[in-house]
Amino acid sequence: MILSKQHADFRAELRKFSREVVRCGARVCDEQGEFVDGNVKAMAERGYLGIPWPKELGGMGRDYLSYAIAVEEISRVCASTGITIAAHTSLGTYPIYKFGTPAQKEKYIPRLARGEYLGSFGLTEPNAGSDAASVETTAKKTEDGYLINGSKRFITSASYAGTVIVAASLDRSLGRKGVTCFIVETGTPGFSVASEENKLGLRGSNTVELAFEDMLVPADSVLGKEYEGYRIFMETLDGGRISIGAFCLGMAQGALDALARWAAGCGRLSQMASARLSDVATEVEAARLLVYNAAQYKDADVRADKECAFAKLYASEVAVRAAGTAMDVIGRPALTPEFDVARIYRDAKLGEIGEGTSEVMRMIIAKEVLSDIAAEQQEER
Amino acid sequence: MNFSLNEDQKMIRQMARDFATKELEPKAAEIDASGEFPHDSIKKMAELGLLVMVIPEQYGGAGFDFVSLAIAVEEISRGCGSTGVITAVHNSLASWPIANWGTDAQKQQYLPKMATGEMLGAFGLTEPNCGSDPASMETKAVLDGDHYVLNGAKRFITNGGVADVFIVFAVTDPAAGSKGISAFIVEKTHPGFSVGKHEELLGLRATANCELIFEDCKVPKENLLGGLNQGFKVAMGTLDVSRIDIGAQAVGIAQAAFDKALAYSQERKQFGKAICEFEMIQEKLALMATSIEAARLLVYSAAAQKDAGKKRFSKESAMCKLFAATTAVEVTKEAVQIYGGYGYTKDYPVERYFRDAKCMEIYEGTSEIQKIVIARSLLG
Numbered sequence: 001m002i003l004s005k006q007h008a009d010f011r012a013e014l015r016k017f018s019r020e021v022v023r024c025g026a027r028v029c030d031e032q033g034e035f036v037d038g039n040v041k042a043m044a045e046r047g048y049l050g051i052p053w054p055k056e057l058g059g060m061g062r063d064y065l066s067y068a069i070a071v072e073e074i075s076r077v078c079a080s081t082g083i084t085i086a087a088h089t090s091l092g093t094y095p096i097y098k099f100g101t102p103a104q105k106e107k108y109i110p111r112l113a114r115g116e117y118l119g120s121f122g123l124t125e126p127n128a129g130s131d132a133a134s135v136e137t138t139a140k141k142t143e144d145g146y147l148i149n150g151s152k153r154f155i156t157s158a159s160y161a162g163t164v165i166v167a168a169s170l171d172r173s174l175g176r177k178g179v180t181c182f183i184v185e186t187g188t189p190g191f192s193v194a195s196e197e198n199k200l201g202l203r204g205s206n207t208v209e210l211a212f213e214d215m216l217v218p219a220d221s222v223l224g225k226e227y228e229g230y231r232i233f234m235e236t237l238d239g240g241r242i243s244i245g246a247f248c249l250g251m252a253q254g255a256l257d258a259l260a261r262w263a264a265g266c267g268r269l270s271q272m273a274s275a276r277l278s279d280v281a282t283e284v285e286a287a288r289l290l291v292y293n294a295a296q297y298k299d300a301d302v303r304a305d306k307e308c309a310f311a312k313l314y315a316s317e318v319a320v321r322a323a324g325t326a327m328d329v330i331g332r333p334a335l336t337p338e339f340d341v342a343r344i345y346r347d348a349k350l351g352e353i354g355e356g357t358s359e360v361m362r363m364i365i366a367k368e369v370l371s372d373i374a375a376e377q378q379e380e381r
Numbered sequence: 382m383n384f385s386l387n388e389d390q391k392m393i394r395q396m397a398r399d400f401a402t403k404e405l406e407p408k409a410a411e412i413d414a415s416g417e418f419p420h421d422s423i424k425k426m427a428e429l430g431l432l433v434m435v436i437p438e439q440y441g442g443a444g445f446d447f448v449s450l451a452i453a454v455e456e457i458s459r460g461c462g463s464t465g466v467i468t469a470v471h472n473s474l475a476s477w478p479i480a481n482w483g484t485d486a487q488k489q490q491y492l493p494k495m496a497t498g499e500m501l502g503a504f505g506l507t508e509p510n511c512g513s514d515p516a517s518m519e520t521k522a523v524l525d526g527d528h529y530v531l532n533g534a535k536r537f538i539t540n541g542g543v544a545d546v547f548i549v550f551a552v553t554d555p556a557a558g559s560k561g562i563s564a565f566i567v568e569k570t571h572p573g574f575s576v577g578k579h580e581e582l583l584g585l586r587a588t589a590n591c592e593l594i595f596e597d598c599k600v601p602k603e604n605l606l607g608g609l610n611q612g613f614k615v616a617m618g619t620l621d622v623s624r625i626d627i628g629a630q631a632v633g634i635a636q637a638a639f640d641k642a643l644a645y646s647q648e649r650k651q652f653g654k655a656i657c658e659f660e661m662i663q664e665k666l667a668l669m670a671t672s673i674e675a676a677r678l679l680v681y682s683a684a685a686q687k688d689a690g691k692k693r694f695s696k697e698s699a700m701c702k703l704f705a706a707t708t709a710v711e712v713t714k715e716a717v718q719i720y721g722g723y724g725y726t727k728d729y730p731v732e733r734y735f736r737d738a739k740c741m742e743i744y745e746g747t748s749e750i751q752k753i754v755i756a757r758s759l760l761g
Contacts, residue, residue, distance in 0.1 A: 031581075129721050131651035154722045200717070200725050200732035272749050324710065328742050329749065332507065332537045335583050335740065342583035345739065349714070353721055359661045 001292055003069075010066050014073035017046065026078035029204030030343050035160060036204040039081040040118065043074075049088060050113025053097060058110030064298040068246040068291055075250025076257070079347035080204030082250055083354075086243035087156040088112070091355075092119020095165050095236045096183060099224040104183060108163060117162025122152040122184075122210055123233055130360050132167075132237075133176035133230055137212065139168035145218045146182065151194065152210040154354075159193050159206045161186050165236075166212070167229050179229035183221045190215030201346030238305045240355050242298060245291040245311035248319040248351040251344050252284045255322035258339045262330045276329050280322045287315040306368035313361035316351030323348045384678075390449050397453045400429060401460025409461040412587035413733050416579075418543050419464055419587055427498030431457070431468060433476050440480065440488050441496035447622070447684040451629040455680070458633030462737030463587035465633055469626035470539045471495070475502020478548055478619045479566065482607035487566060491546055503544035504623075505535035505567075505593050506616055515550070515616060516559040520595060522551035527602050529553075529565060531595040534577065537744070541591030542576050545569050548619070549593070550612045562612035566604040573598030584736030621695050622687060624702040624745055628680040631705035631741040635673050638709075638716035638734040642669070645729075646719050662719060669712045676705040696758035703751035706741035713738040 003011065021042045029036050043049050051067040053059025060066075067089065075082025093112045096104055096119075111117040128134045137150025148168050158164055164184050171178035184191060194209040224232050263269050263277055294311040297304035323345040327334040334341045352358045386394070404422055412419050426432055434450045436442020450472055458465025476495045479487055494500040511517045520533025531551050535541075547567045554561030567574060577592030607615040643666060646657035656662050679701035686694040713734040717724035724731045742748045 124722065127650070129651060131653075134651075197725075198727040200727070200735065270749070272752065276749075320714065324739070324742075327739060328747055331747050332743055335537075335580070335743065342739075345583065346736065349717055349735065350725055352718060353725055357718065357721060359659070359718075362661065 001289055007065060007069060010062070011069050011073065014048075014070045017042075017048075018073045018077045022074055022081050023077040026080070026204065027340065027343070029078075029080060031203075033198075033203045035206050036078065036081045036084060037160070039078065040084060040115065040160070043081075043085060044115025047113075048085065049115040049118075050093070050109070051089065053093070053109055053113050057097075057105060058113035063295075064242060065292060065295040068242055068295040071243050071246035072250040072253065072288075072291070075247045076254045078204065079247065079251050079254075079344065080202050082247045083202055083205050083350070084118075084157055086240070086247050087121065088119045090240040090243040091121030091236060092157070092161065092163065092165065094239055095121070095181065095223060095232055096163075098235070099181075099228075099232050100183070101220075103220070104223070108183065111162065118157050118160050120155060120158045120161035120164040121236070122155050122158065122164045122166045124152060124154045126151065126153050130357055132233065133179065135167050135169050135179055136172070137166070137168040138172065139170050139180055139182065141170065142216070145216055145221070148182065148184070148190070148212045148215045148217060150212050154197065155208055155210055157206050158186070158208045158210055159196065164191075164210070165223060167233055170226060174227070176230040177227060179233070180226050181223040181229040181232045182217055183223050184215070184217055188215055188217060200349060201343070202350055235303075237355055238303070238308050239298060241308040241312035242291065242294045244351065244355045245287070245294060245308070245315040248312070248315035248348065249284070249287050249291050251348045251351070252280075252287055252315065252319040252322040255319070255326040255341055255344050255348075256280050256284050258334070258341045258344075259322075259326040259329060262326075262333075262339065273329050276325050280325055283318045284322060287311075287318040290314050306365055306372075309356075309361045309364040309368070312351075312356065313358055313365065316348070316358065319344075319348040319351050386448070386452070389445065390452055393445065393449045394452045394456060396429065397431065397456035398459070400425070400431075401456050405457065405460030405464050409463070410727070410730060410733065412461070412463060413584075414727075416586045418589045419461070419467070420543070422461075422464055423467065423498055423501065426457075426468065427496070430496075432471055432498055433492065433496040434472055436476055436480050436492055436496065440492035442476075442480070442492065447625065447687040448681055451625055451680050451684040454626045454629040455633040455636070455677070458630040459637045461587075462630070462634050462734070463585050465630045466539055466585055466588055466627075466740075469623065469630055470504060471502045473623040473626050474504035474619060475544075475546065475548055477622055478564070478606065478615055481618070482564070482611075482615055483566075484603075486603065487606065491566065495546070500545040501540055501543060503538050503540040503547045504619070505538050505541075505547050505549040507535060507537050509534060509536045515562065515613060518550065518552050518562060520549070520551040521555070522553050522563060522565065522600075524602065528599045529602060529605065531565070531567070531573070531598040531600060533595050535593040537580060537590060538593050539585075539588045539590055539744075541593055542579055542589035544589075547593065548606065548615075549595075550616055551595075553612075554610055557610065559613040561610055562616070563609055564606040564612040564615040565600050566606050567595075567598065567600050571598055571600050583739060584733070585740050617695075620745055621693075621698045624698040624751075625680060625683045625687065627741060627745050628676065628683065628698075628701035628705035631702075631709035631738065632673060632677045632680055634734050634738050634741070635669075635676065635705075635709040635712040638713040638731055638738075639666075639669050639673055641729070641731055642666070642716035642719040656719070665715045665719060669715055672708040673712060676701070676708040679704050696755055699746070699751040699754040699758075702741075702745070703748055703755070706738075706748060709738035709741045
């Protein structure tokens with residue numbers, strides 16, 4: 001895809017930033033399991049924590065395509081930093097920008113965009129994974145606001161966050177229709193980080209379990225309206241898939257980079273190695289087109305669940321495959337930190353799981369394809 | 382072709398499985414995290430006769446067949462991938478070449494001690510600049526009186542940091558390419574031998590995988606293994622045998638991942654039912670089980686060729702290693718997927734299987750090399 005000058009320049013800027021800044025801490029943070037704090041600060045200084053939000057709200061005033069390019073370039077050198085900016089922007093900030101009241105937006109978006117607050121999104125629970133609507137966390141309306149009780153699991157960045165968007169049920173007998181989203185400040189009494197996950201990859205990102213014990217939040221912390229939580233988090237997740245797709249694309253490109261670097265240094269390339277290199281390069285480019293395509297739908301303000309699911313499903317599988325192929329072809333040196341592919345191999349697996357598993361993506365795509373054909377048949381009649 | 386196991390083979394499966402379940406599995410996560418070599422488990426395996434399974438009884442071995450060895454490696458790997466490869470390397474890469482190519486004196490000197498675990502074995506072929514292509518070997522051996530003097534380095538040597546005896550390959554005739562390589566039995570006490578850096582690996586982390594360094598290392602002349610300039614033959618012949626056990630290891634890791642994923646899919650409920658009731662999960666389970674069974678049959682079939690006394694079985698051993706490795710990577714990946722977010726954490730063993738499995742496609746010849754070996758056999 002030919003990028004406009006504006007996008008090409010932004011890519012060049014992000015590539016330089018990623019190579020010169022983000023990459024430095026990547027290996028150490030992974031090895032030590034340390035949060036990529038330095039990279040978060042560096043992104044905040046340059047405005048990258050608010051790329052798609054208007055300037056009047058403290059953002060960079062750029063579009064979603066620019067944001068996807070940024071996530072891609074950052075994830076290319078450090079996936080832990082990539083998932084952190086993606087979760088912060090698409091999951092922690094977007095729902096406030098899209099569904100928040102003017103007062104909520106004014107209060108939170110500038111802080112999030114400038115990085116004073118890191119944003120987080122609390123939906124998943126021990127018993128509500130793919131079946132996200134079955135949240136067991138409850139919210140009870142009181143005179144002073146809402147009393148929230150329950151727990152959340154696999155929540156990105158919550159230890160370092162200023163706000164967490166929490167999904168809780170006002171009435172569990174209503175199922176998904178009882179779910180409501182709240183903007184919860186992490187300093188609220190009753191809010192605590194129960195434990196941190198010890199993970200296969202993305203070890204420089206923060207993933208924690210949260211506990212809410214009689215956590216009282218003010219009445220004006222409801223995001224959107226009561227009982228609208230399901231719609232809010234579904235739409236948030238759909239958009240979030242663009243950045244998860246970009247995150248996977250970056251990792252796939254990182255694996256391709258390593259493979260190409262190895263191939264360039266090995267003199268005469270065997271036919272088999274050259275075929276693998278070509279396959280990986282082709283798949284990475286196809287993934288890129290799907291991700292950018294989904295971002296452009298978003299920029300045109302057209303809801304595109306299917307296109308977002310395409311991007312996330314395909315890019316995540318390409319990332320896992322690209323990292324695996326790079327390791328096979330490079331051979332044993334790929335297992336060592338020299339080529340860094342082993343790290344990508346561990347990191348990439350999350351792409352097929354987080355923010356909707358590949359199985360959920362396939363359910364969404366099938367549903368959309370069937371609804372497209374139904375609409376077509378309707379027209380024919 | 383006989384698909385059923387004999388009584389000895391069944392007995393070995395049961396014994397190795399019990400041992401793996403009781404001894405290895407409970408420690409596997411811990412040694413993966415610490416990278417600590419499982420010395421205790423190796424001692425216990427020596428007592429069970431698992432260290433020199435295919436060595437004749439006169440040298441202290443157990444005198445079992447290669448199918449039995451494959452079964453044992455499979456079951457041990459099911460409990461712990463690291464211990465699986467440690468066992469495979471000691472059995473088929475270190476003690477077997479001594480039994481096959483060694484002089485009687487060499488066999489007497491090393492095999493009984495390798496049987497008791499007093500001497501642990503390793504295999505030094507790979508070098509920093511010589512992975513899949515042994516003809517580019519840089520380690521040299523020069524005869525000086527009654528010793529060979531070795532100079533060079535080996536890399537990615539399983540058991541390297543803790544082994545006592547090494548089968549080491551070095552160039553003895555630089556002009557002859559792969560026909561100028563010889564094999565040596567090197568002891569860690571030989572002057573000029575040292576262990577270099579310990580590799581930080583993705584998986585199989587408790588295998589003391591280290592670099593070996595030879596600086597004017599003096600090896601007695603009588604430690605030449607298999608004759609002067611016969612090293613390439615020794616290396617390739619040994620790899621034909623050992624690849625069967627890497628196939629077995631891959632089957633064991635895949636089986637472990639499948640067992641866990643199958644059980645989890647029956648426990649985990651989403652959308653009001655166990656996830657195993659969803660067809661997308663059923664498809665995964667069906668494909669995982671089918672590939673594991675096919676891989677296992679390829680492994681046993683390759684081992685049976687060796688047991689039947691067939692001289693060349695490179696194709697069969699490469700096929701089983703290629704297929705089993707691909708299976709292990711795919712099955713462990715799907716096991717993580719079935720576990721979802723939980724599979725990505727260290728609270729469950731599937732992420733370890735996923736990391737351990739990847740090496741199957743890389744060591745003892747990458748998948749690309751196996752394809753070339755198979756194609757060459759087909760083309761004659």
